Amino acid sequence: MVFSSVVFVLYFLPLFFTVYYLVPGKWKNTAILLGSIIFYAWGAPRFIFVILGTTAVDFFLVQYMDRQQTAGRRKLLLFLSVCINLGLLVYFKYSNFFVDNVNVALKAMGMGTIPWLKLVLPIGISFYTFESLTYVVDVYRKVHAPLKKFWDYQLYILFFPKLIAGPIVRYHDIAGQVYDRSAYSGVEYRLRGLYRFFIGLGKKVLIANVLGSYADKAFTMPVQELGTMHAWLGALAYTFEIYFDFSGYSDMAIGLALMMGFRLPENFNNPYTAFSITDFWRRWHMTLGAWMRNYLYIPLGGNRTGNKGRLYFNLWIVFLASGLWHGAAWGFIIWGAYHGLFLVLERMFLQKGLQRLKQFAAVYTFFVVLIGWVFFRLEHWGPSVAYLRRMFSFNPGLIEGEPLFWTTLFIAGFFSCFTLLPYGQSLQDKVYNNPYSMRRHYILFAVTVCLFVLSVGTLLTSSFNPFIYFRF
Known part of the structure; x- marks a missing residue:
């Protein structure tokens, strides 16, 4: 279930x-x-x-x-x-x-x-x-x-x-x-938990499922029939699908727990606004990152080792383990090693350059993450390399997609980068963190009930409802 x-x-x-x-x-x-x-x-x-x-x-x-x-x-x-x-x-x-x-x-x-x-x-x-x-x-x-x-x-x-x-x-x-x-058992927290659950359900059903359907078609299509633009759109759709799928589930989990008086730790913090891969891993699946840091990286020596080579090796080992934790396939191991490599490169020399790039560093980070998701999605070296070749083959091909897909892709991109906009972070804090006024309760109740109705309607009329992290 x-x-x-x-x-x-x-x-x-x-x-x-x-x-x-x-x-x-x-x-x-x-x-x-x-x-x-x-x-x-x-x-x-x-x-x-x-x-x-x-x-x-x-x-x-x-x-x-x-x-x-x-x-x-x-x-x-x-x-x-x-x-x-x-x-x-x-x-x-x-x-x-x-x-x-x-x-x-x-x-x-x-x-x-x-x-x-x-x-x-x-x-x-x-x-x-x-x-x-x-x-x-x-x-x-x-x-x-x-x-x-x-x-x-x-x-x-x-x-x-x-x-x-x-x-x-x-x-x-x-x-x-x-x-x-x-401390968290009053009506206020029960309502906030309910809002959080409805928001998470909407992220999963109304965004992740729509993008997932398109991504599945792109990644299962015979690679020789795949045009460059279609390949990029498939990778982009999966990049947003996995974020809204998993962060939506985390929102639902946090909301359900809060309805019972439990305060669970946050798991995502706008990872696609990160300015480096190091920053990305402070924002993506934060509880796994904390686990790896406390129970693997620090016991290996962490940052305390005086040998830079050992420090880089520790980082790389942690991310190899993170990849293997996600799944028993070479694609996951490659994905972990790939992220570990960029973390080491940033420690060595890239970080200073990224600090000068400012906003453009977010583009670099998003690009690196998107390429990595291809290995994660296909799980094997051969198919992943073949797919990446199509992405860089410059064979335009036909661009397919229904209006619902394009609308959902725009919404996903907008809310993934929402906090980079003026007042974006403060508005997000009003929804998730700050105390609620009665006016805010009315607004959130109306918005989230609409999300709930749309989500349930979609679930009742659609058979496509995978959950990526269900198998981990």
């Missing part, structure tokens, strides 16, 4: 919040946990037992680790927990990729291949594995004490707004909210 589905919007959502608001305060966490289990089991009934089982093992293992007095035992139990979590992720997500590549090598040597039954990837495994790792590592580092109640840990991991696609939340960021949500 995903947020942008008829089942969720018209059935699960109203039923869940009716129950949640009616039950007494002491039962609200129970309502959330049961709702989260139903939410996950609806889309992956077989794998709900995997996530329940692994969270049970983690909970008791971390409690036992925290009671140990010797550093050696604590490290051993930390290692065991990390191996269990990463082992589960590697088995389900990367074993198919590993066996496929081994079989390719065996075939090339004229040897027999390894028989293998393809594994199905559990929904959201990358996200809840990373959250499990943050919990055990932070307890080991004594950032926070281990949870005393098993069901509270289950609630943290299974909390359905963030379960499938984040944001990736460190436990200590919401620890107090598990027990006391009075």
Whole structure:
């Protein structure tokens, strides 16, 4: 079940919040946990037992680790927990990729291949594995004490707004909210959460889906039939699709959580207005970037290493890992290495030049990001290179696209760069951050209800409703 589905919007959502608001305060966490289990089991009934089982093992293992007095035992139990979590992720997500590549090598040597039954990837495994790792590592580092109640840990991991696609939340960021949500529990925050959900739904259904339909046609067309302009439009459509798809989902997650009194961290901050690739990664999928920084980059030495070569190597390794986290295919690894390369180049010499370019630096950044998305979308080296060749082949071809596509592409471009315009940032802050006046409530309510009606109407009449990060 995903947020942008008829089942969720018209059935699960109203039923869940009716129950949640009616039950007494002491039962609200129970309502959330049961709702989260139903939410996950609806889309992956077989794998709900995997996530329940692994969270049970983690909970008791971390409690036992925290009671140990010797550093050696604590490290051993930390290692065991990390191996269990990463082992589960590697088995389900990367074993198919590993066996496929081994079989390719065996075939090339004229040897027999390894028989293998393809594994199905559990929904959201990358996200809840990373959250499990943050919990055990932070307890080991004594950032926070281990949870005393098993069901509270289950609630943290299974909390359905963030379960499938984040944001990736460190436990200590919401620890107090598990027990006391009075700071964000008033009508004001419930309404703001509802507005945020409707805005996210509109971004996903009314923008991402329209652009995604065009991008899919461009990327699945035989490459020899693809004209230069069509190839560029396909890449541009996908560039905006993945942003409005994922940021829309994050908006919905943050809005749903706020309707329950939880304040989740932001995940996007206008990434296509970035003035460098370094700046882009401060704005894109921010919770993943924070995770990589705290649990991989800093342990590798981070910026503290005195050796510049080691610093560049650390950056590159982090982005190789980021690419591999996104998917078990060479295209994702190349995409991560590609971004890592530009980060290293910026550290070496590009950053100073970009600071002089000012607004034009945003054009450079957008161009670099757009080229990278081709590898991300096609997932393999050969098809990606063939597509890029068509983009730079200067073979105009026919430019196709219905008026809805062109209108949506303009809207996507406008709102992606909205904060670069005068008063753009202040207007965005009024919608997302600043306190609301009654006038602003009336305006937001009217606008977001229109978005909701249009989105539901589109969902009921269209069968095209993919979600890019659903498979990660």
